Amino acid sequence: MTAITTTELAANRRDIRPGRIIVWSLLFIGGLIMITPLLYMFSTSLKTSAQVYDLRLVPAAPTLDNYIKVLGDGRFMQWFFNSTFIALTVTASNVFFDSLVGYTLAKFQFRGRYFIFLAILSTLMIPTEMLVIPWYLMSSQLGWLNSYWGIMFPGMMTAFGTFLMKQFFEGVPNDFLEAARVDGLNEFTIWWKIAMPMVVPAISALAIFTFLGNWTAFFWPLIVTTSKELYTLPVGISSFSAESSIQWELIMTGAAIGTIPTLLVFLLLQRYIVRGVMLAGLKG
Amino acid sequence: MPSANATSQTNPARFSDRLSIGTKRVIWAWTFLTLPILFYAGIRFYPTFQAFWLSLTNWDLLRPAQFIGLANYQKMFADPIFWKVFNNTFLYLIIGTPVSLVTSFVIAFYLDRVRFMHSFIRALYFLPFLTTAAAMGWVWRWFYQPVPIGVINGFLSTIGIAQQPFLRSVDQALISVLVPAIWAGLGFQVIIFMAGLRAIPGTFYEAARIDGLGEWAILRKITIPLLKPTTVFLVVFSSIGFLRIFDQVYNMTTNDPGGPLNSTKPLVLMIYQTAFSSYQMGYAAAQTVVLFTILLVVSLLQLYVLREKK
Numbered sequence: 031m032t033a034i035t036t037t038e039l040a041a042n043r044r045d046i047r048p049g050r051i052i053v054w055s056l057l058f059i060g061g062l063i064m065i066t067p068l069l070y071m072f073s074t075s076l077k078t079s080a081q082v083y084d085l086r087l088v089p090a091a092p093t094l095d096n097y098i099k100v101l102g103d104g105r106f107m108q109w110f111f112n113s114t115f116i117a118l119t120v121t122a123s124n125v126f127f128d129s130l131v132g133y134t135l136a137k138f139q140f141r142g143r144y145f146i147f148l149a150i151l152s153t154l155m156i157p158t159e160m161l162v163i164p165w166y167l168m169s170s171q172l173g174w175l176n177s178y179w180g181i182m183f184p185g186m187m188t189a190f191g192t193f194l195m196k197q198f199f200e201g202v203p204n205d206f207l208e209a210a211r212v213d214g215l216n217e218f219t220i221w222w223k224i225a226m227p228m229v230v231p232a233i234s235a236l237a238i239f240t241f242l243g244n245w246t247a248f249f250w251p252l253i254v255t256t257s258k259e260l261y262t263l264p265v266g267i268s269s270f271s272a273e274s275s276i277q278w279e280l281i282m283t284g285a286a287i288g289t290i291p292t293l294l295v296f297l298l299l300q301r302y303i304v305r306g307v308m309l310a311g312l313k314g
Numbered sequence: 315m316p317s318a319n320a321t322s323q324t325n326p327a328r329f330s331d332r333l334s335i336g337t338k339r340v341i342w343a344w345t346f347l348t349l350p351i352l353f354y355a356g357i358r359f360y361p362t363f364q365a366f367w368l369s370l371t372n373w374d375l376l377r378p379a380q381f382i383g384l385a386n387y388q389k390m391f392a393d394p395i396f397w398k399v400f401n402n403t404f405l406y407l408i409i410g411t412p413v414s415l416v417t418s419f420v421i422a423f424y425l426d427r428v429r430f431m432h433s434f435i436r437a438l439y440f441l442p443f444l445t446t447a448a449a450m451g452w453v454w455r456w457f458y459q460p461v462p463i464g465v466i467n468g469f470l471s472t473i474g475i476a477q478q479p480f481l482r483s484v485d486q487a488l489i490s491v492l493v494p495a496i497w498a499g500l501g502f503q504v505i506i507f508m509a510g511l512r513a514i515p516g517t518f519y520e521a522a523r524i525d526g527l528g529e530w531a532i533l534r535k536i537t538i539p540l541l542k543p544t545t546v547f548l549v550v551f552s553s554i555g556f557l558r559i560f561d562q563v564y565n566m567t568t569n570d571p572g573g574p575l576n577s578t579k580p581l582v583l584m585i586y587q588t589a590f591s592s593y594q595m596g597y598a599a600a601q602t603v604v605l606f607t608i609l610l611v612v613s614l615l616q617l618y619v620l621r622e623k624k
Binding site for chain 2: 058060061065068085133164167168263265288300
């Protein structure tokens, strides 16, 4: 019996080998097709305007002139700064508040706790698109149009982040927190110094998601900004079309500059990002 | 003076001493929640009710809002453009969700077994997820150009296929916008599916092999049923994403957003134009209420259907 199964297994393995090579090749080719738009974007950003019509992927004479030209235009640097500042600030705010609320809902006993949790969770059902008109009204009354705060305020806390952090704080053993309480630490210090370090994977997932989401955000920044100085990078890149004739090599350079930061973040943090996506997907 | 000083110092101490540990913790909890409660009340709940209210007014930024009952809704349901847009929105959903889910499942299923250069190949599929639609809208528009410039038409002409109009054609534009949207979201779905596949205990597969089940039977009887929570999550997540599609459409049809002839226009783009191009805020609010209702119905329906099939 065992002999038969082992021979069968061996036969299977021999059958599967060429199959595996085919599967691997197909996956690899599929992957290359996936990044073709990115490859063309980078390749064209290294070409001169005369070479744009030459569709070969490797530029004949690669040049960084387009990057010098695009970055030399002060507006582009301004948009880059705006996007970075906004994404970092909103991320910091989410890491702080979503964790604080998630922790409070997970580890404190008080009347109304479940009601607060349901109320926050229910906001997940409300699409942003429904809120932008009231937000716009609010921003114009309070003078928030065309300001960093105007772009940032809707995302300073999120129900998704709160829910994610609550799930993780529930896994933190109470003994640690009680020990800290006996040592006379106040509740804020217990949260910040004891509980937070125990959920670092969740914090990094939340931070990565919030940063990416805000770096690529388009709809609300498009609505709330009308002056070019306050555009975020996506809104700025999108506004290229308003300019006269289309210079594809410069546009591809702009697109490449808008893409490079997230790709760099990914290359540096690939393992954490993939783990974060998995965590968020499973818990959320 | 010294006595007043002494009481002001001792009073808070005495006051806090009198509180039980439980009460103190409740005070801490509400302190932590103060700002967040104000935030959710002022920036989530109040605007939600305001959107419902505005949908019943004729507010247009110039005059103060006046109550006009259901007139906005009557106008919308009588508007052929609304029904065109409604139709487009559901086309994005019913093509986009199955295509992206089946594709990402197949990729995840095989990628999960690949050991050689696993994380490199995974990265290839995931990278498009990290891009912004504003940048990629340009790349794809360039791809779709006619011959001397366009990459896809250039490729088609070398293999002898006729030129395609893509974004310029009423029939092809919607698909041409949908492809980049699927492309951008695929990597995320692959990763989530792989996480789901990893979560299935290996003992199930071993037992099935001992029972002599073939690959196909294992897939049908074990993998797909046990993957259901992941699938439900992705179906809902991706359906909501396609129903709310905006960035890709806006960025690929910038000169005539939603064109040609409204053939690519989804509901969110109609809302954007009604509100921020023609400033009919009340009418736009009514459209957002319709969007809200559609999203609510679709998510409840899917959760219900997928739960029943146990």
